[in-house]
Amino acid sequence: MNPVKAKGPQVQITKDGPYVVSGKVPLSQEIIGTNEEGESAKWKHSRTYPSQERYALCRCGHSSNKLLCDGTHISI
């Protein structure tokens, strides 16, 4: 029996490392916008990343290039 090849977007959770997202998924960042009282109000578009076939998204919170993994997780 041949293994079934998945098509389309995929997310691989690596052991003690990043989420590896593949399938040319659009990637953008949103931030929490505030109202006149300085309270959290709604999400606002912040940045769109160049399209890539694959991304490694930081899951440890220690990357210097958030939201992308920079390999720092290896030393922590």
Ligand code: FES
């Ligand atoms: S998962 Fe690699 S730096 Fe955070």
